[in-house]
Structure formats: C-alpha cells, structure tokens
Amino acid sequence: AELESWNRARLISQNIPFIEPGKQLFIPNLLLHLSDITSRKKTIREGIEKLSAPAQAILLYKLNSRINSPLHYSNMQAQFGYSAMTISRSMKELEKAGIIKMAGGRTKIVTFMLHGEELWQKILPLLSSPVKEIWQSDAPFSGENEYKEAGETALSHYTMLSRKTGATYAIGKDIFRLIKKNSPEIQKMQQRYGNYCLEVWNYDPDCIPSDAPNTVDRLSLYLSMRDKIEDERMNQALEELLINMKW
Secondary structure, three states, X not given: OOOOHHHHHHHHHOOOOEEEOOOEEXXXXXXXXXXOHHHHHHHHHHOOOOOOHHHHHHHHHHHHXXXXXXXXXXXXXXXXXXXXXXXXXXXXXXXXXXXXXXXXXXXXXXXXXXXXXXXXXXXXXXXXXXXXXXXXXXXXXXXXXXXXXXXXXXXXXHOOOOOOOOEEEEEEHHHHHHHHHXXXXXXXXXXXXXOEEEEEEOOOHHHOXXXXXXXXOHHHXXXXXXXXXXXXXHHHHHHHHHHOOOO
C-alpha cells in the first residue's frame, strides 16, 4: 500500500526498512535508498488533465470532418485563425495525449494514430464543455440567424427530444466580444434568467463541421450538455445523439 509522506519520513528517521513497490526502497543496513518520487512528480506535471480549447477544437474538427489523412499546420491556421504558436502548443498537447505524431521541418504535418469513434473514446476524458458563459433573455434577440442552434434547441433537431419554448444559440467568445461592444440588445441580456439563451463558447462553433448547417456539431453539443442531464428523457436524447453520429 502507498505510505503517507509523514509515515515515510518517520520510518526513514528511525532507520526502519520499508518497500513501496515501484516507488521507493529503503534498507539502511544495506545502504540502499532508491526513490522514484522525482520522476513521478515530473510525469504528473507533464501529463494532461484537460485539453485546451484550441487543441479540443482541432480534434473535433478532425473527427467531424472524418479526415484520416495527415493535417498541415497551415491548413489548421486558415481554418481557425489561430497563430502558429497556438497551433504548435495544441499539437504538443495532443502528442502528450498519445494520439498524434508530428513530422516535417517548417511545414509541419500531423498524423493521427487513431480515427473515428476509437479516437473519441480515447480522448473523451480530456474533453470539456465548450461553454464559457451563458446570456439569457425573456424575448428573442435579433440576428439569431447569424448564430448556430445549440443546447436543447440543437438536441431536439438531432433527436426525438421535443422542442421547448424559447431557443438556445452558440457563438465564439472572440466574435461575441466584438458584437457585445456594439449591441445594446446583448448588453441588456442577463446571465441567469430567460427562455432565450446565447452560449458563449471557448472556440468558434462555425469552425467545426456539422451535419446540419445551422446547428452546432454533435460532439461539441454532447460535451456542452453531458453535465446538464436533468432526467432520463435528456439522457436518452444524448445517447441517441452519439448513436447516430457518422464516424
């Protein structure tokens, strides 16, 4: 069993031998004291608990595009508008996650080692909801045709879930920041109440290919709602969302 740090220190101070399999060996009579603590801490630091928003967006672009051929840095920059540095950081994250290999000099090429549903299942624990914040209103807001349907509105489009009163839309945080400056309507919106919702996403939903042109993609939708399951009806709709995904 793993020893608590205080207990480990007590044993060492009293010259009592102990062994933590794969971690530490202390046998003072034989002048043996081997520890793997430093390397374990390094591994933890280098590990990835969650992908960043740009890395997740690139991954979802690959999954929704159903692309099995290598991706080029230049194509990803054009698709998302990210800087070369952001693309490079995102690729390092995906490489640490063990799902890609990189090659090339100036013209970097990225090859995914997994594809489709196998890739999705592998990387799912590292993915987060794209929703940064939610703005709500009691009345419809103008320009909704410029945004993609999201939330329960999108879920009712993809599944048998009945559509509720009101609507939910999604917009990227950078575009929202620009619109908000010049939109008194959005400035009046609240963040807690109302049947009409505008989800501000950490990445632009328009950059991810979707089965429906005016609706966010299935995988981003799933990630945005998996922590909002209110009843069995919603749970079944989310299951149906993935079952009908074309990998």
